[in-house]
Amino acid sequence: DGDHWPSSEEVNDVADAFLSPGLACDPVNTPTQKWCMFETDVNQMFFDIPCNDYGRSKEVIWTQVAGYSVAGVGTFSHTVAPRCSDVPFAPSRPNAPTRVDSSMHHITITWPLPSQTDLHDALHAGYKIWMDDGADGPFTAVTLTDNLQTRYTKTGTYAGAQYRFKIQYLSEVGESAESDVLAAVAAAPPDAPVVLITSTSNTEIEYAAELRGSTGGAPITSWQLYVSEDGFQDDIPTSPTVEDIPANFQTRTYTCPSPKATYYWFRIHGVNAAGLGAGGTVKTKCSSVPDQPPSPTRVTSTANSVTIDIKPANLHDAYLTGFKVYTDDGADGPWSIDSVLDTTQRTFTKYGLSPGLPYKFKYQVVSEVGTSAISDTVTHYAAATPDPPTIYVTGTDPDGIYLAWTPGFDGGAPITKWRVYGSKTGLGWPDDEWTIDSSAMYVNDDPTPYARYIDCRPHPRWGDIDVRARAFDGYLYFKVAGVNAAGVGQASNSFRFRCAAQPTQPDRPQKVSGTASSITISYAPRAEDDNNGAIFTGYKILYDDGFNGNWQEVTITQTSQTQYTIGGLTAGLQYQIKVKVLSEVGESEPSDPMRGFTTTYPTIGADADPPTPPHYVSSDNCPDSFN
Numbered sequence: 001d002g003d004h005w006p007s008s009e010e011v012n013d014v015a016d017a018f019l020s021p022g023l024a025c026d027p028v029n030t031p032t033q034k035w036c037m038f039e040t041d042v043n044q045m046f047f048d049i050p051c052n053d054y055g056r057s058k059e060v061i062w063t064q065v066a067g068y069s070v071a072g073v074g075t076f077s078h079t080v081a082p083r084c085s086d087v088p089f090a091p092s093r094p095n096a097p098t099r100v101d102s103s104m105h106h107i108t109i110t111w112p113l114p115s116q117t118d119l120h121d122a123l124h125a126g127y128k129i130w131m132d133d134g135a136d137g138p139f140t141a142v143t144l145t146d147n148l149q150t151r152y153t154k155t156g157t158y159a160g161a162q163y164r165f166k167i168q169y170l171s172e173v174g175e176s177a178e179s180d181v182l183a184a185v186a187a188a189p190p191d192a193p194v195v196l197i198t199s200t201s202n203t204e205i206e207y208a209a210e211l212r213g214s215t216g217g218a219p220i221t222s223w224q225l226y227v228s229e230d231g232f233q234d235d236i237p238t239s240p241t242v243e244d245i246p247a248n249f250q251t252r253t254y255t256c257p258s259p260k261a262t263y264y265w266f267r268i269h270g271v272n273a274a275g276l277g278a279g280g281t282v283k284t285k286c287s288s289v290p291d292q293p294p295s296p297t298r299v300t301s302t303a304n305s306v307t308i309d310i311k312p313a314n315l316h317d318a319y320l321t322g323f324k325v326y327t328d329d330g331a332d333g334p335w336s337i338d339s340v341l342d343t344t345q346r347t348f349t350k351y352g353l354s355p356g357l358p359y360k361f362k363y364q365v366v367s368e369v370g371t372s373a374i375s376d377t378v379t380h381y382a383a384a385t386p387d388p389p390t391i392y393v394t395g396t397d398p399d400g401i402y403l404a405w406t407p408g409f410d411g412g413a414p415i416t417k418w419r420v421y422g423s424k425t426g427l428g429w430p431d432d433e434w435t436i437d438s439s440a441m442y443v444n445d446d447p448t449p450y451a452r453y454i455d456c457r458p459h460p461r462w463g464d465i466d467v468r469a470r471a472f473d474g475y476l477y478f479k480v481a482g483v484n485a486a487g488v489g490q491a492s493n494s495f496r497f498r499c500a501a502q503p504t505q506p507d508r509p510q511k512v513s514g515t516a517s518s519i520t521i522s523y524a525p526r527a528e529d530d531n532n533g534a535i536f537t538g539y540k541i542l543y544d545d546g547f548n549g550n551w552q553e554v555t556i557t558q559t560s561q562t563q564y565t566i567g568g569l570t571a572g573l574q575y576q577i578k579v580k581v582l583s584e585v586g587e588s589e590p591s592d593p594m595r596g597f598t599t600t601y602p603t604i605g606a607d608a609d610p611p612t613p614p615h616y617v618s619s620d621n622c623p624d625s626f627n
Helices: 008-017
Strands: 023-025 036-038 098-102 106-110 124-131 140-144 151-155 162-171 182-185 194-200 204-210 222-228 243-246 252-255 263-272 275-285 298-301 306-309 320-327 336-340 347-350 358-367 378-381 390-397 400-406 417-423 442-444 451-455 476-484 495-497 510-514 519-522 536-543 552-556 563-566 577-583
Touching (some): 106 182, 194 263, 194 275, 204 275, 222 252, 243 252, 320 347, 336 347, 400 476, 400 495, 417 451, 442 451, 519 577, 536 563
Antiparallel strands (some): 204 252, 222 243, 222 263, 320 336, 476 495, 510 519, 519 563, 536 552, 536 577
16 A cells, blocks of 8 residues: 555565565555565566556555665665556557648647546556658657647648648556557638539529639649528538539539429538538529510610610519610720619610710620520610701692701701601591601601602592592691601691692783872783682782882782782883782782883873863764775
């Protein structure tokens, strides 16, 4: 027990009894333990104590040593208390340590605490950690005396280098055998990649991974894909991977096991020598991208903006998320891109445009799974539609009307054509209800002449009706609209006119009377002239200055007035006097000049006074006939 030792006399008595080296024990039972004495050969400086024979297996034996000679037993040494136990883990060896975590600058390893069985009931004294230099060089050891420590961190490592570790367990009786070797790379697991969906269809999903963070200091050796249909995934996967993917993959195709339009969550982890990295996740639907949309049509425009329509095509059961609208600079230059995020929006207006330039438009439909093909490109002008023109008539003939107009503002883009609309009532137009999209009676594809001849003879445009005034007792109504790149402009106000020829030329006027400064004339339409079916509106009296110079005109609006006195004339001068007949469609050609009594033109002057009454002078028999 380390406290009860034999006296010198007892030792001498026992020693004297030894006939040869061996074991001698105190035969007297003490309250604690008996003591034993071992004698060895004088040349032997060690001795194996048989613990089992002594009954002290895995127990402490307190030991002292003394020299023995003919003079007796010498002074005893200090006491030592070795335990009768094997070194830890004997006759086996401990397991290799394991990696806890690592980075480019450290590696942390761990090992389990030893059990009493592992220590053979000896006191635990610590550990000895062996590690190399990361280049397969020699091992160096670090002794840890804290027997509760189970982790060790090696710092100052080189990124990507592989370090070797092994461990020995220490007890009061010695060191265990060296463990197997752990090889660990000085690297962290990779950062989470960005998972990209490169394309989808109704049956397949093509995906890719892009590592924008750190590899952790060691090359990516592979990727692991996990797929979920509900989005619930542990941070560290415990279920088998769907696919173990080579490190150098570009894209990969996943065949959807469920019907079209099912959602899938894809999570991809990078793997390097440090282990499984963080996962990057993306959600997508097994659905094709939207079909190509129709070309954008113009809804409206101004001199500085264009509004187009945007329509989603077949979305293949995916949700619409918006549109991408492309517009060039109006000069075949670069394209700008505008994103429309309002999924209810069906028109898009591009502002800040230059008047009159041809801008190109195209767009894409965006759904939750991707973007459609780009629509066909369409050109629209930054212009408003033309303002309405002002209509008038330049003339008529027996079969038609010469319609003309003065253009308004062209809206910022050149007028390319004119649309002429006609109606027999002013209420019913070609499409019954008037709109600028109504069928035009005539289209002037050449925008330069601002005129159109309207043929009034029977034709399908008039319902095969003769609308000339002699056959049609009514007016015709017209509207004109300009067309430019922005569309059909606002139509003019309705213009009413009768399809009748101008009045025929009247007869010469006749002199009724005259004074020294005036002349009274009479005039009338020809008896056979009905004004070609138009309403008679008056006369126009024309006379010159008596010197074949300037002409004066006087309009008579009283259609019943058939005489007119021209005053302010100069006596003795010959004046040219003509007359025109007026109707609602125009005026006739002037009549031939009025004739004088003895001259070409009438001479201004008072009429001669009448002679005295005749009186009888003589008579004779009247001849049978007069010569």
